């Protein structure tokens with residue numbers, strides 16, 4: 001297999017695997033003894049602090065571990081009491097599991113409006129217009145599009161959300177560990193991401209970061225704060241039941257490696273540039289380029305006609321190219337392909353894939 005789907009699932013990192021195994025092995029000797037319970041709590045807290053420091057959060061208490069992005073999304077959205085006429089704004093670029101969550105909100109009275117980032121007005125103007133037109137309770141938007149890697153202007157969207165008193169939830173699945181991210185001046189009500197994509201952590205991990213108001217929304221901590229000062233008013237309330245400390249320690253290890261090694265955006269961009277120029281040589285293929293900034297580890301292209309789509313599919317299966325095929329909302333009748341790589345992708349696999357691609361499609 002030649003792997004070009006790091007945006008779906010990162011290649012595993014041996015140090016992360018080792019941390020998971022070591023943590024569980026050592027925990028197996030103490031289990032839920034008093035020592036074990038102390039150790040369980042301290043692994044969670046240390047891991048929380050590792051992620052919080054990496055992401056420049058003011059306090060680790062606003063970060064909750066979750067099993068994946070979709071669960072975090074459901075958890076946050078399910079705490080909202082929707083009133084008739086409340087609108088939820090989103091985009092046509094959200095992941096299918098998130099869209100499914102949003103669609104279920106219709107059953108609770110929410111009116112869901114999806115904006116097309118490629119609309120002639122542009123995404124921000126479309127948001128502005130929709131915020132004026134509807135009573136927008138919440139906005140759910142990706143930080144980086146999983147379809148074509150464009151970076152959405154989430155800080156500007158935050159300003160619009162604030163001006164219209166709307167909640168802002170950001171899906172960071174394709175952003176965290178991929179592009180620079182800091183919560184020093186960025187404070188959406190909720191931001192969620194998985195461990196297993198760009199953080200290169202284990203499957204079954206992720207995090208939910210809550211703004212102070214998001215915290216109130218989710219935990220009912222207005223009640224907590226006023227009536228029971230002994231309960232900590234923090235995001236840990238979102239961690240439901242027993243956590244897998246092995247996996248969480250693995251996620252923390254992955255994030256500390258990211259912090260130590262950096263995101264290597266320039267190296268990722270060079271790979272992108274090489275693929276982009278190869279694809280552009282073929283008149284029947286078109287790279288999906290956007291006005292917005294692009295994340296460096298993702299490149300999408302669209303096939304101009306059915307025979308080209310068939311050639312792409314044949315090339316993919318003949319050479320076991322693991323890439324993602326999909327339908328891009330701006331090219332609804334064509335096959336599109338998303339290529340993605342991260343710093344742990346095999347460079348020799350990427351080169352082999354590129355030369356096979358060149359030979360099959362550009363000769």
Ligand SMILES: Cc1ncc(COP(=O)(O)O)c(C=O)c1O
Nearest residue numbers: 068069070095097146173174194
């Ligand atoms: C942008 C985005 N959001 C959410 C998801 C779903 O993630 P998870 O499996 O962590 O729930 C994906 C998966 O590819 C994604 O790309």
